[in-house]
Amino acid sequence: MKAKNCLIFGGSGQIGSNLIRKLTKNNLRVIVVTRNIHQKGLKIKTQANAGYIDIVESDIHDEEKIRKLFEKSDICINLIGILYENKKGNTFKNIHTVFPALLAKLCKQYDLESFIHLSALGINEAKDSKYAKTKLDGEKEIIRNFSKSIILRPSVVFSRSDNFTTQFMTLLNRLPIFPLYYSGETKFSPIHCSDLTDIIYYILSHDVNSQIIECIGPEVLTFKDILKILLDLIDKKRILIPFPFPLANLSAKFFQLLPKPLITQDQLRLLKYDNVASGKYKTNFDLGFPSKLRFYDEVKKYCYMWRSGGQFSTEKYDFKKVVKNK
Numbered sequence: 001m002k003a004k005n006c007l008i009f010g011g012s013g014q015i016g017s018n019l020i021r022k023l024t025k026n027n028l029r030v031i032v033v034t035r036n037i038h039q040k041g042l043k044i045k046t047q048a049n050a051g052y053i054d055i056v057e058s059d060i061h062d063e064e065k066i067r068k069l070f071e072k073s074d075i076c077i078n079l080i081g082i083l084y085e086n087k088k089g090n091t092f093k094n095i096h097t098v099f100p101a102l103l104a105k106l107c108k109q110y111d112l113e114s115f116i117h118l119s120a121l122g123i124n125e126a127k128d129s130k131y132a133k134t135k136l137d138g139e140k141e142i143i144r145n146f147s148k149s150i151i152l153r154p155s156v157v158f159s160r161s162d163n164f165t166t167q168f169m170t171l172l173n174r175l176p177i178f179p180l181y182y183s184g185e186t187k188f189s190p191i192h193c194s195d196l197t198d199i200i201y202y203i204l205s206h207d208v209n210s211q212i213i214e215c216i217g218p219e220v221l222t223f224k225d226i227l228k229i230l231l232d233l234i235d236k237k238r239i240l241i242p243f244p245f246p247l248a249n250l251s252a253k254f255f256q257l258l259p260k261p262l263i264t265q266d267q268l269r270l271l272k273y274d275n276v277a278s279g280k281y282k283t284n285f286d287l288g289f290p291s292k293l294r295f296y297d298e299v300k301k302y303c304y305m306w307r308s309g310g311q312f313s314t315e316k317y318d319f320k321k322v323v324k325n326k
Ligand SMILES: NC(=O)c1ccc[n+]([C@@H]2O[C@H](COP(=O)([O-])OP(=O)(O)OC[C@H]3O[C@@H](n4cnc5c(N)ncnc54)[C@H](OP(=O)(O)O)[C@@H]3O)[C@@H](O)[C@H]2O)c1
Pocket: 009, 010, 011, 012, 013, 014, 015, 016, 033, 034, 035, 036, 040, 060, 078, 079, 080, 081, 082, 090, 095, 118, 119, 120, 121, 153, 154, 155, 156, 157, 158, 164
């Protein structure tokens, strides 16, 4: 049987790389679009066997070029998303609303079999966040333009190549005290990247008739629980202090001036809302596809790099000390 062609946007990211491996191993061909083939080409290329992957460099505003890719595709998957805005047109509106709307229109015009779009959990509630509002507007546009779309709303996604656990373990290494936004009580349902890409493959290979699916992990953890688990795993003791909102907001205002901000005011607003199943939509558990990988067990497999002597630890391996102690 002829392998189907999946057109993937955002394939160089955490979820994209894992997904390319999963789909191509299962005999699907992928066409991966990136903004910069020189920077990202090598990483993308190594995720699949030759013959199963094509990499195309394109700006997401280059509709002519994107149309040509739709001509030879059966499925479209959009994984493009940003956490903060920057110049050059990378606004939340362009990335989360305008671009997904264009993809949905093209899916209809070129009669694709399905369109899978990655949105985010909790966006109905976080009305004061621009990130959430534009993701929600994007979803509405997609549903309006292409009825065969499936929207996935994951909670926070973790893996050894995330920007979440790895960044927190680096910060926990460096900072003697760590701020707890909203007293650390915000709830999450972390899902492992591999469980999420299993869900995407399951959807592509089964008849799933749910347009919005909330993708959650097997447990609910507060922000404070997550930090405590990470501290335990990297074997560090740090003071976790509740950070009053005005102070947190002021520091975010400063951080968002940096090219790669640690936190922005918009993210701070988002953090106020729980990131767990809403009860209003089906979850992967309802589809009969529960996620299994638990936060502690999985992070344990890669946290050693942040433990004492590890590559990312502030305490480097001291050979002389080890010899002296023998
Ligand atoms: N990770 C999470 O915890 C999480 C949680 C909820 C929802 N999501 C959603 O899931 C999706 C994928 O997440 P991820 O963690 O894999 O993201 P990621 O690692 O940050 O990757 C994002 C991808 O978006 C592309 N991209 C970013 N800005 C772009 C722009 N201006 N133009 C074109 N492409 C751009 C990048 O592609 P190139 O640089 O190659 O062009 C990159 O491959 C996103 O929509 C995200 O909002 C993620």
